[in-house]
Amino acid sequence: MRRLNNIGKYFLMVRIIFSRPEKWKIFYVRIMNEIDIIGIKSLPIVALLSVFMGGVIALQTAANMTSPLLPEYTIGYITRSSTILEFSPTILSLILAGKIGSNIASEIGTMRVTEQIDALETMGINSLTYLVLPKIVGAVFFFPIMIIFSIGLSLIGGWLAVISSGLSNTETYIFGLRSFFLMSDIWYALIKAIVFAFVIVTLSSFYGYYTKGGALDVGRSSTQAVVISSVVILICNFFLTQMILL
Amino acid sequence: MIEVNNVDKSFGGNQVLFDVSAKFETGKVNMIIGQSGQGKSVLAKCIVGLHEVDNGSILYDGRNFSELEGFARRDIRKEIGMLFQGSALFDSMSVEDNVMFPLSMLTNMTKKEMQDRADFCLDRVNLLGKNKLFPAECSGGMQKRIAIARAIAMKPKYLFCDEPNSGLDPKTSIVIDNLIREITYEFNITTVVITHDMNSVIEIGDNIVFIHEGRNWWSGDSNSIITTENPEINGFVYASEFMKDIKALMQKKIQ
Numbered sequence: 008m009r010r011l012n013n014i015g016k017y018f019l020m021v022r023i024i025f026s027r028p029e030k031w032k033i034f035y036v037r038i039m040n041e042i043d044i045i046g047i048k049s050l051p052i053v054a055l056l057s058v059f060m061g062g063v064i065a066l067q068t069a070a071n072m073t074s075p076l077l078p079e080y081t082i083g084y085i086t087r088s089s090t091i092l093e094f095s096p097t098i099l100s101l102i103l104a105g106k107i108g109s110n111i112a113s114e115i116g117t118m119r120v121t122e123q124i125d126a127l128e129t130m131g132i133n134s135l136t137y138l139v140l141p142k143i144v145g146a147v148f149f150f151p152i153m154i155i156f157s158i159g160l161s162l163i164g165g166w167l168a169v170i171s172s173g174l175s176n177t178e179t180y181i182f183g184l185r186s187f188f189l190m191s192d193i194w195y196a197l198i199k200a201i202v203f204a205f206v207i208v209t210l211s212s213f214y215g216y217y218t219k220g221g222a223l224d225v226g227r228s229s230t231q232a233v234v235i236s237s238v239v240i241l242i243c244n245f246f247l248t249q250m251i252l253l
Numbered sequence: 254m255i256e257v258n259n260v261d262k263s264f265g266g267n268q269v270l271f272d273v274s275a276k277f278e279t280g281k282v283n284m285i286i287g288q289s290g291q292g293k294s295v296l297a298k299c300i301v302g303l304h305e306v307d308n309g310s311i312l313y314d315g316r317n318f319s320e321l322e323g324f325a326r327r328d329i330r331k332e333i334g335m336l337f338q339g340s341a342l343f344d345s346m347s348v349e350d351n352v353m354f355p356l357s358m359l360t361n362m363t364k365k366e367m368q369d370r371a372d373f374c375l376d377r378v379n380l381l382g383k384n385k386l387f388p389a390e391c392s393g394g395m396q397k398r399i400a401i402a403r404a405i406a407m408k409p410k411y412l413f414c415d416e417p418n419s420g421l422d423p424k425t426s427i428v429i430d431n432l433i434r435e436i437t438y439e440f441n442i443t444t445v446v447i448t449h450d451m452n453s454v455i456e457i458g459d460n461i462v463f464i465h466e467g468r469n470w471w472s473g474d475s476n477s478i479i480t481t482e483n484p485e486i487n488g489f490v491y492a493s494e495f496m497k498d499i500k501a502l503m504q505k506k507i508q
Contacts, residue, residue, distance in 0.1 A: 029358050122341040129301050130355045130407075131330035137358075 013130060017213050024143065024209070026136045041145030045107050046153060047207075050107065053099060057157040060098070061164025064089050067173035069174040079175050083183020088192070089188030092252075095157040096196040097244050100150075100203035104236040108211040111142060112232035116225035124216070139212040143205060150204035153198045158196070195251045202247060203240050210236045254279050255300060255411060255443055260309035262292075262299055269295045271467045273309070274319060279410075280441045282434055282457045287447060287464035288489055296464060297447045301333055301413055313411065326418070331359055334404030335444075336414040340396040342388040342403070348375070349384035352402045359407065374402035378432060391397060394425035398432065405436055412437065414446045418453055426450065430457045451490055454478065463489070479503045 028034035052237050068085040115138060118124050125135040162184060169175040214232035255277040269292045277283035287293045298304045300311055302318060311318040313329050321329065352371040362370070369424040375381045378398040388396055397417060403469050404412060414433055417428040434457040437444040448454065454461060454475065461478055463471040463486050471486050478490060479500060485504050491497045 033357060120340055122337040123343055126300075126335065126337060126343075127339040128303060129330060129333055129335040129413075130359065131327040131333075132355075132358055146418055 013213075014215065017209070020135060020213055021209055022080065023133065024029065024135045024139045024212075026133050026140075028136055028140060029132055030077060037137075037141035038144050038148075041141045042149050044110070045146050046149030047140065049103060049153065050156070051158075052102070053153055053157050054160055056099065056102060057160035057165070058164035060094055061086060061090060061161030061166075062168035064094065064161070065165035065168045065180075066172065068172070069169065069172075079179045080183035080186060082169055082175050083165070083180040084186045085183075087162060087184045087188070090158055090161040090165075091192045091196050095154050095161060096199040097240070099154065099157050099208065100200065100240055101237050103150075103153075104203075104207045104211075104240060105233050107146070108233045108236045109229045110208050111208060111211035112215040112229040113225055115139075115212055116218035116228045119216060119218045120221055120225060135212075135216065139208070139216075142208045142212065146204035146208045152199040154196055154200040171180050191251075193213065195247075198251065199244065199247055202243055206239050206243060207236045210239060254314060255445065256310075256312040258299060258310045258312070259478060260296070260299060260311070261307045262295055262304060263307055269467050270299070270306075273464070273469050275462045275469055275472065276460075277443055278460060279443045280438065281459035282437050282444045282446060283462070284362065284446050284448060284454050284458040284462045285462050285464060286454055286489070287442055287470075289449070291464050292467040293447050293464045297413060297415060297445065300333060305498070331407060332410040334407065334409035334412045335402050336397065336400045336412070336417055337351070338416040338419055340388070340400040342391075342396055342399055346379065346387075347384065348386050348388070348399050351388070351399060352406050355403065355407050367408070371402075374406050375399075377405070377436070378402045394422075394428065397421065397425075397429050399430055401429075401436070403414070405440070408440065409442060412442045412444045414444065414448075416448055416450075417446060417475050418448065418450045422454070425501050426452065427456070433457060451496065454490070465489070 065082055065086045066081045072079075072081060112152075115124075118138070124134045124138075127137060166177065166180050169180055170177060211232040214228040214235070218228040257273060257275045257277075260270055260273045261268065273292075273296060275285075285293045287295060295304060299306050302311075305481075306319050310320070313332070316329060318326065318329055343354065346354065349368075349371050352374050353367045356367045356370060360367075371384070372381060375384065378401050380395065380398055380402065380499050383391070383395070388399065391399065412433075417429050417433060421429065430453050433444060433446065436442065446453065446458070455478070458478075459476045461471075461473055461475065462469055463483075465471075465485050471481065471483050473481065478486065481487070
């Protein structure tokens with residue numbers, strides 16, 4: 008019953024978030040700040056993960072190619088497909104749910120328990136629109152950019168791994184990357200990135216916004232935000248794959 | 254003037270306020286007092302619209318706040334300044350930005366006009382020159398004064414102060430009390446102060462509402478709270494021997 012109540016509260020919250028901002032100029036500044044916090048500051052971890060994951064995917068593919076019938080360019084092909092279809096949009100979103108989700112939930116949760124949200128409301132400011140809408144716009148705008156960036160670095164990581172270990176050469180790897188390429192895979196990855204950005208920001212904001220109590224409860228909300236966002240990402244991933252790829 | 258008429262409020266099955274009625278006059282410091290857990294903060298939050306009332310009405314100069322929605326309700330909220338118990342300053346903003354925040358969000362003032370207003374408000378609370386500090390760099394008393402400056406930035410018609418002296422030393426408490434009283438008289442604001450601090454009640458309270466067991470148990474002014482024989486209010490205000498002696502002295506002074 009409580010879960011159903013929470014689902015209802017979540018959708019009501021989302022409806023309130025999409026109200027007209029008080030001041031467009033301030034809204035724009037806040038979007039830029041959120042792009043910096045959610046996007047730019049996440050780039051180092053995204054870059055690191057992408058390069059190493061790309062390398063590992065390439066090495067594991069090479070290690071499992073026991074059949075002599077499999078062409079060498081399969082390494083590049085599998086690395087590209089795994090990266091575009093699953094690793095960059097989904098695995099990275101799960102990792103970012105931890106980084107960004109906990110940040111958002113603890114920021115808004117702290118504002119709740121220190122009465123800063125009450126202060127906004129008594130001033131006559133729609134606190135949800137003011138606090139959450141710029142985060143949604145920032146994340147939905149920047150997640151696809153981050154995913155493209157991640158795909159690029161992951162493929163470079165794969166190339167570095169196969170070249171440095173002597174498992175393949177540059178021409179064959181690039182031939183593999185270009186083999187059977189479908190542009191729809193990129194659209195699929197970008198759609199997933201947008202949906203996951205929305206899920207992470209809104210769910211984390213929800214758990215932060217409805218925090219009750221003190222510092223311990225902020226921590227609890229933060230954990231819940233990460234766990235629930237991750238579960239919802241996995242469920243959405245399943246349904247999006249069913250809808251777009253099949 | 255703010256009128257509270259027959260307000261009931263429950264949380265789940267737990268009723269906190271029972272048929273509470275009170276009037277808070279313009280240009281006066283109106284106090285809501287009572288023991289912890291008796292419903293005074295809930296009453297204040299109902300008045301400012303942070304909680305919805307179950308029954309009854311809240312009137313701001315005749316405008317029925319509890320029946321209004323959306324922008325009409327927000328228009329009244331823009332006339333309200335509130336000082337929260339923990340100050341509720343925005344950590345990421347400087348002192349000056351905190352004071353200018355409602356101006357930048359809710360008015361079309363130019364940067365210069367906002368700066369002038371922020372300087373005026375900070376000067377009024379004796380904090381001019383501290384503009385660039387951040388809340389974490391300020392003492393508890395300074396944070397309260399910044400919160401007062403922010404609360405008066407929009408030239409509010411109604412000022413709410415939730416436990417303005419909590420966590421402050423007696424000397425700083427007097428500074429805050431005097432500031433609230435001066436601002437109330439100077440700008441003719443309807444001020445409502447929620448407090449346990451009996452020193453504040455006696456010093457600056459023009460009208461007093463005593464909330465007990467979720468009801469308006471007693472109302473009066475700062476003189477009548479000294480002379481009242483109401484057992485609940487005497488049990489609350491004059492709980493210690495020291496306060497009983499003070500009461501005897503003050504009664505003599507009044508006579």
